Amino acid sequence: MNNQGNKTLAIIGIVCGAVAIVFSFIIYANIVGLAAGIVGIVLAIKAKKSFEGAGEASPLPKIALILAIVGTVLSAIFFFSCTLCAICLCATGTAANNLSTSDVNQFSDALNSAFSSLS
Numbered sequence: 001m002n003n004q005g006n007k008t009l010a011i012i013g014i015v016c017g018a019v020a021i022v023f024s025f026i027i028y029a030n031i032v033g034l035a036a037g038i039v040g041i042v043l044a045i046k047a048k049k050s051f052e053g054a055g056e057a058s059p060l061p062k063i064a065l066i067l068a069i070v071g072t073v074l075s076a077i078f079f080f081s082c083t084l085c086a087i088c089l090c091a092t093g094t095a096a097n098n099l100s101t102s103d104v105n106q107f108s109d110a111l112n113s114a115f116s117s118l119s
Contacts, residue, residue: 013047017036033075034079037068
């Protein structure tokens with residue numbers, strides 16, 4: 001592979017890493033960021049090996065690898081915290097809508113007795 005191909009892999013890896021970072025902050029889209037980050041890591045490693053095989057040095061694969069790793073980690077964190085939290089909130093709302101009036105009254109009485117015992 002020629003030098004232009006090495007640069008192309010590294011630049012695509014940088015773009016994938018940047019996309020992963022941006023999408024990591026968007027709820028329900030951070031799974032796209034996770035995928036882009038993994039692709040960025042693979043491309044950065046391939047670009048680094050290509051540069052080493054050609055006996056050249058460039059900071060582009062290292063930049064791509066750093067961006068992709070940061071994007072992947074952020075996407076994973078926000079996916080497991082934000083997306084799963086949102087899913088739980090939706091499920092809780094659905095469960096709350098299915099409560100009967102007697103269930104709500106019992107829950108309210110239990111809360112009132114718990115708070116009155118604290119004071």
